[in-house]
Amino acid sequence: MRPFLAYLVMAFICYSCTSKKKNDSSPLKVIPENASLIFQINDFESVKNEFSSNEILNGLTLNKPFSTLKNTLKDLGLLSNQKNGLVALSVDSLNIDYTFITKDSLSIDNWAELTSKSKEDLTFNDYTVTKYTVDNAIFYTTYLNDFWIMCSSQHLLQENINSVNSPQKNSSFKQLYEVSNHEKLINIWLDIDKGTTILNNLLGKDQKVSNFGSWLTLDATVHGNELILSGIAQPNDLNQYYLSLFNNIKPIENKVWNLAPSNSKYITSFGFDEFNKFIENKTLNNYPTQLLDSLLSTVEEIGITEIDQEKMLFLKTYGTATLLDYLNTEKVSTEEFSGNEIWELHSDNTIFATIQPLIGDITFTFASITENTFIFSTSKTTLESAISKIKTGDTFDKTPIYKTIETNLTQSSSVLSISNFEGNAAFLNESVSKTLGSSFSNSHLKDYVFASQIIADNGFYHTNFLIKKVTNEDVQNTVSQAFEIQFNTDLATLPQFVTNHNNGRKEIIVQDQENILYLISNTGKILWKKQLDGTVQGKVHQVDLFKNGKLQLAFTTNNEFLILDRNGKEVKPFKINYSGGNLNPLAVFDYEGNKNYRFIVTQNKKVHMYNNEGKTVKGFTYDTAEANILNSPQHFRIGKKDYIVLKLDNGKLKILNRVGKTRINIKNKFSFSDNEIRLYQNKFTFTSMDGILYQIDSQGKISSSNLNLDKDHGIDATSRTLAIMNDNILQIRDKKVELELGVYT
Known part of the structure; x- marks a missing residue:
């Protein structure tokens, strides 16, 4: 699946830094009705700390769509003393407007020291609306339903005031808001059904996100040079969506990495417990039925990858006979390579039309088989290289890219994509938009791995998106210094982790010998x-x-x-x-x-x-x-x-x-x-x-x-295990281990 939202939110995170009426105090009541992309910032201070030097964000901020978001949200940098808040993005035919919603009082940082500024109070429907001008920035604030509102558009703010008592306002958003984990740094919601205009504005009119689903909600986690977005996507029953292709299909363990060559730019795996359900879903979603659909009924995993501008396809099956019989009728020639037959196929074969909604409009003219997996390629040379790498064990699952990402992903998926820097740009060009692909091509994230995962679950689709710095296998389990702090005096207590x-x-709490307590x-x-x-x-x-x-x-x-x-x-x-x-x-x-x-x-x-x-x-x-x-x-x-x-x-x-x-x-x-x-x-x-x-x-x-x-011995225990440290001998139950001489605590 398209990992675009991971990239869309990054720029926002990097640059985010009076009414008389009262009603329901839920922020849902004061989100503009036409808002389609929404961010909940749960800790402003942590956002600033996490993202001030984040390498991922720094690599993306100069290009669309991130530069567009940066410019749209620059006014938020004027605010001070904000703890948390919600940003809703709305769009007309030309511009993206923001609405910032918070319980914290709105104050402009260093207002008295600003030289180019003005402030004007207006009245609208008995509400006081304050217009601010700071340099070239103009925005409007008011107090509405127990919330402070800051908006880039006077018209949008007035519409919001007019609709604040609408009983069904943002009703579709309510369920997604309530299931989000507000202990995470940031929550993101995208109303895809309403978001075509904003997606076109940010990603270009070639964007394919509008066909993905109906809603998407994500929670953001950031660890230094790692960004994780996890949440739920949902289609509805009215439209033809990419997600609907996996309805009622149980995910299976993805294994194509064991066969894909190590030099693959990206690999996408699709898993099926019953391939015939995929055929049924295609029909229900108005995809054309193919005469050869039944030939792939034994397929349980599909893998697509790219190597040196050539595509490769893997079809893992639990029965090869039917498909093998068909391929025999499509053979142009056969030759042997390293103990495997390589078949050249007719260029007009139509077997791949069955899975076109997943792999795109591609025809493969060379094929082979290893055990129960058919391998197809657009080039004989690429297929020969793949066979050689499979035989020598030079496969994708052995690479630092895969090893880096392996522990972050569940074993069984409906869709799982993993790519390197070059492959990610190509993947985005094809599956999201050329604007987003170009943005990553121009970034400096060459030593990162990119992954996205979808897991179908009873009409909902668990989603995970990940960007993570690649580590070589020999350093993945080592300890490295994260930071260093110089105190004015020695420490009096041991550093302790707190949450x-x-x-x-x-975070770390520690005290120095002058009895100063620090939270770090x-x-x-x-x-x-x-x-x-x-x-x-x-x-x-x-x-x-x-x-x-x-x-x-x-x-x-x-x-x-x-x-x-x-x-x-x-x-x-x-x-x-x-x-x-x-x-x-x-x-x-x-x-x-x-x-x-x-x-x-x-x-x-x-x-x-x-x-x-x-x-x-x-x-x-x-x-x-x-x-x-x-x-x-x-x-x-x-x-x-x-x-x-x-x-x-x-x-x-x-x-x-x-x-x-x-x-x-x-x-x-x-x-x-x-x-x-x-x-x-x-x-x-x-x-x-x-x-x-x-x-x-x-x-x-x-x-x-x-x-x-x-x-000076040490002792520790669980309900079933006793551990004793005596001198340099560690004993756990009846087993003793002699450690190097040292001071152990």
Whole structure:
């Protein structure tokens, strides 16, 4: 399938940086009715961070359609302090207009310092519309249905105001909007049925996207030199669409890569569980019926590729007899090459008309067969070369291009295309438009692989588009430096990964010796820093206090319990001070997985338990231990019972229930090592300073084994696997591995 949307959205991402009435607060009500291409930006700051130096985007922005989008959306670069928003693109016969919709107040960056500017308030249907002029840019803003609106066209904005109360406005878009993953960086929606004019404007009148389907929704993921778009496409029952050819056809595993030569520019594979369903779909979609359709009834995979300007076709079958009989009647001559017969066919043979909707209007005049796969070519030399490469194993599945992309794609597809730089341009010329093909030809993405995938699923079509930098096989599994940051002083804590809830990306939180806490993006940008009174103790926990998918950072310092939001601001009332300091690391329990958290702060002998509102949990009775508490309490569940475990510095092990009552009475004392307690084989498992492994079951029975471990040994476990690190010997279950000498943590 055409991977055009991956390229269409890139330019937009790179350059995006008062009413009296209230109604439904959904943004669907304020999207213009004629909008056909829509982008939801879920985190403006992350978009800027991700795309400021993205090699893919930098390679495309000088040519159409990306330069067109850049120019259309340049006004958005004037805005400041935007968190998220939606951009809807509409088109008349000549121009593309945008409508920007956000909950954030619209403000112009450095407005007071601008020299060429003007601002004028207008009135339309009791709404205040503000006209801005900044240099050569003119745009209009208003407040409509709880949203701030910015629009490049006064006429379009007025139409939007007039239609805001229309009950069926954007009804077809509602379902797609609701199923999109708004935790991704950007969501994209294309109404193909309404989008012919905008597609012609961006891609040229030769564009073939209008024949693809009815709607397409995609979620964007960006990792440095990799861009992934994944979503759902859908046809409708009224029009003839490319997608409809695969209706009720189950995808199968694509294997043509095992036969295609390594020097293929691109390969497209089509999979069928029943080829006769494809023939039925052709008829239903008004494609002409061919007399020879039944000859291909045993085909289960079709592959098309290009090598040195010559095309090759692969037909993988589960029965060769019928097609072989037909080809025998079409032979002009036969010769042997490297143990294979090569047949020259009549140039007017019509067998390929059956699959013309998939491969285009191509006639192949040379053919051969290997095992159960027929191979066709427009050139005898190309076919001979392919046979040689198959016999020597010099096939596409061995190439760095395929190896780079293999793990990103599912094994079974209805349609799967993979191409190199040159092949991608040729593929786009044929399947999307010459404008888009030319844009990629003029880019600098020569060391990238391009892929698109369609998976039919009960009337819906899962879609994946991918652009990724090619890596050689010997470096794919190596570690490389992503960025480097120089701090003013040494670090006081180990860097820890945390999750950005807006896009699912990992970020880093770390503290230096001046007690400054930093949040750093995965591109190395310091997002914020906060001066603390002390050093963070142990792990920083991420919690969802308000159960809305937005994560906060919870931790203790030497004398404070703090919870910060994503921007480093304190979440009230979670700034609690403790006189005397000496706090242990914070413990966070979520007994039922419903985000009704219990925050446990321990200080010497004292135990403080708080709920989501920062209030002391009165039902928890164990507020004072017999001795000072070591490290932070731990929570385990065995069956339906909860266990809270604390280590005391007098050697006692306390095992409590949820309300702080003793659940298991342990009379023994232990010289605890620095390792945490683990739950292994449903037993509380830990080690002592003198190298003894202890296990305690839920009845309180204690077993021990003297492993003669060093004082600084390490231990970890899952429910079924125990791992011990002693000096440079790693033991997992009964297997021991000797590692190189070093310091292991």
